Amino acid sequence: MKKILFICFLALGSLAQAQIQTPAASPHGTLSQTVGLTEVSIDYSRPNMRGREIFGELLPYGTIWRTGANATTKFTVDKPVKISGKELAAGTYSIYSVPGEDMWEIVFYTDHSNPLITEFDDSKVALRTMVEPIDMPMTMETFTIVIDEVMADSAVLSFLWENTIVPVKFEVMTDAEVMRNIDTALSGPSAGDYYNAAVYYLNSGKDISKSKEWMNKAMSMTDTPRFWQLRQQSLILAKAGDKKAAIEAAKASLAGAKEAGNADYIKMNTDSLKEWGAL
Known part of the structure; x- marks a missing residue:
């Protein structure tokens, strides 16, 4: 018992010593x-x-x-x-x-x-x-x-x-950096600017016709739209009442998602195509 108490005393002493800062x-x-x-x-x-x-x-x-x-x-x-x-x-x-x-x-x-x-x-x-x-x-x-x-x-x-x-x-x-910024600002909105504005309008329940206009502009400026971009375009087109174009965009998004092996987008596009009577 005494030995145990002595060991505990040493341990506590070491701990106290370790707490001293210099x-x-x-x-x-x-x-x-x-x-x-x-x-x-x-x-x-x-x-x-x-x-x-x-x-x-x-x-x-x-x-x-x-x-x-x-x-x-x-x-x-x-x-x-x-x-x-x-x-x-x-x-x-x-x-x-x-x-x-x-x-x-x-x-x-x-x-x-x-x-x-x-x-x-x-x-x-x-x-x-x-x-x-x-x-x-x-x-x-x-x-x-x-x-x-x-x-x-x-x-x-x-x-x-x-x-x-x-x-x-x-x-x-x-x-050089300022000149690049000036050139970018004066050349007008980029494809990303139009895309972000369109998705924001969709998600915020704002003017869907304006959202569709901006998304179409973004896609026209994008060489190879990715499947997640096409997904958002399909939702905007569907909400704007252009079901035929929405189905085309959803099918393109589905093909891209399958190529990328993205299960979430495969399911979302499949569900939408079923809902729109395309599957």
């Missing part, structure tokens, strides 16, 4: 910024100098650094960007750096599973660029990443620590 030596940090129409985010850990000499000592020149502490620093963009004239696709990357006295190498790496590496696998290097560091007139105790000089088409990703700034300018494709 601050991380290199606290976690995040940063997000909209640049033009592109969302950029950074996820990293922030070591402190703690009286140490950093570049050339704690981090010897010419060695690969994870550009932070703990896990690798993550750089995420939701649209392609350009760095030094080279395109970096949308996605998440680890940022590695190789500090140097005169130039730094910055590497965007496709493997962001926190690998500790001593050399780069070229197949995982998405983009690399050389950057000239800048001396700061003050000391930055905590490693800091900022995105500044934010313009409509560019910004600067900067790494600051000790008395050094490493600025990496990147460009976003704002103008």
Whole structure:
């Protein structure tokens, strides 16, 4: 009995000890910024100098650094960007750096599973660029990443620590995206716009003649209507009183559903065709 009580006491002591929280030596940090129409985010850990000499000592020149502490620093963009004239696709990357006295190498790496590496696998290097560091007139105790000089088409990703700034300018494709949006808006509604409006009118019990008009417009703009689109067209035509056209659309939808192996649409079309006297 005493032995059991002693084990329970140890377990409770361990549990209490596990509940004690202490601050991380290199606290976690995040940063997000909209640049033009592109969302950029950074996820990293922030070591402190703690009286140490950093570049050339704690981090010897010419060695690969994870550009932070703990896990690798993550750089995420939701649209392609350009760095030094080279395109970096949308996605998440680890940022590695190789500090140097005169130039730094910055590497965007496709493997962001926190690998500790001593050399780069070229197949995982998405983009690399050389950057000239800048001396700061003050000391930055905590490693800091900022995105500044934010313009409509560019910004600067900067790494600051000790008395050094490493600025990496990147460009976003704002103008090209805006021009595409303008062209799309000025060219009028798309097939999808007409289709969504027609289905909304059907489901909301609104003007069925207008729904039929929009659906016919959507189908005329669609090279190969899919079986679910034809299904909605058949329902609109039937509700508009055009049973013959509704049956034709339902038969086409049924054929497409059978080809796709979609049991739900096979049943729905079969039931409708029976109801409309076509089977």
